[in-house]
Amino acid sequence: MQGLNSFSGNQDGAGRPAPVRHAPSRPLPSKPAVRKDPAPSRLAYRLNRMMLRPLIRRLVRIGIPAFLAMMVAGIWLSDETRRANLQGGIDGLIDRIQHRDAFMVHRMEIEGASAVVEGGLRAMLPVPLPASSFDIDLEKLRERVLKLDAVEAVDLRIKPGGVLSAVVTERVPAVLWRHPRGIELLDKTGHRVASVTERDVRGDLPLIAGEGADKAAPEALALIDAAGPILPRLRGLERIGERRWDLVLDRGQRIKLPEDGALRALEGVIASNQAQGMLDRDITVIDLREDGRATARLGLEAQNGIRRARGEPELGVDGKPVAPATASGSASKTKNTKKSG
Structure with a gap:
């Protein structure tokens, strides 16, 4: 063919050569894709198994961060200057909060207390007023106030407006106790209230005497109540051997009561006196210590x-x-x- 033969001698020089066309190359065969194994490696498997343990999870989530935080804090606090600055800042902040006007106590109000008890209670305040309520421990102050003999109960509280309120219940003297060391006022339970110099200071109260009489004060008051008909003649009760009572009347008469059943024995004597006027006779001692048998000692x-x-x-x-x-x-x-x- 003429168009395909560029070297043909029969053609003129003006002829154009035909383009060279390369034959397409055959594609190379592709390698098959490698499929990835879905199973984890041995290390990953062991790590996953370890993370299933609660202890390991807590250690990773809490223990390690806490350890790192403590290590950083320890390194920071290892410097003495930084520690001093931190302590000073905390103390200053606490002091500013505690001494705010809302927490200040400006005065103290006391109700139900005598002048002596009121003075003692004010002297027991740990700090002078005005002071922060954080500096006043009400429970410790209450324990100190209850150590006063004349105080039976006290209610302490801080009211709005900076007022420390104290409502005091004092012990009521019920009997006088004469012992070798002096004379003391006792309440109905036998608790000491105060000391007196002489009997006439509280002549309206009955008198008991003897060692251990304070511990048996409730029994003594019961005997005094039972001695109503002869109460004007009663001079007092004397504790004998810390186990029984002697009832002392005027004209030197004495009624010796038993250790057990003293109230019943006294009621029997009073009944006999009302029926026969036994105590109006010249009798110095009536001995009731033996159960069911009374012995009288005549006067001179x-x-x-x-x-x-x-x-x-x-x-x-x-x-x-x-x-x-x-x-x-x-x-x-x-x-x-x-x-x-």
């Missing part, structure tokens, strides 16, 4: 009357028989003294 005049009726010598003040002449002389002297009086 009654004993001498019986001895005269029997023709026996009279007894002197010392309890010994005296000669008839001495007895008649003393009797006449007694009559002359009565006439001259």
Whole structure:
């Protein structure tokens, strides 16, 4: 073909060569794609198994961050200057908050207390007023106030407006207790209230005496209440051996009560006195210590009357028989003294 033969001699020089066309190359065969194994590696498997444990999870989520935070804080606080600045800043902040006007106590109000107790309560304040309420421990202050003998109960609270309120309940004296160390006022439970210098300071209160009488004060008050008909003649109760009572009346009469059942024995004596006037006779001692048996000790005049009726010598003040002449002389002297009086 002429168009395909560029070197043909029969063509003129003006002929154009035909373009060279390359034959397409055959594509190379592609390699098959490698499929990825979905199973985890051995290390990843072990790590996943470890993370399933609660302890390991807490350690990773809490323990390690906390350890790092503590390490950083420890490194920062290792410097003494930084520690001092931090402490000063915290103290200053706390002081500014505690001394705000809303937390300040400006005055103290006391109700139900005598002048002596009020003065003692004000002296027990840990800080002078005005002061921050954070500096006043109400529970400790209450414990200190209750140590006062005259205080039975106290209610402490801080009211709005900076007022420390104290409502005091004082013990009411119910009996006087005479002992070798002096005279003290006791309440109805036997608790000490105050000391007095003499009996006449509280002449309206009954008197008890003897060691251990304060511990048995409730029993003594019950006996005093039961002695209503002879109460004007009652001078007091004396504790004997810290186990029983003696009822002391005027004219030197004494009623010895038993250790057990003293109230019942006293009620029996009062009933006998109302029926027979036993206490109006010349009797010095009525002994009720033996259960179901009462013993009376006659006075000197009654004993001498019986001895005269029997023709026996009279007894002197010392309890010994005296000669008839001495007895008649003393009797006449007694009559002359009565006439001259």
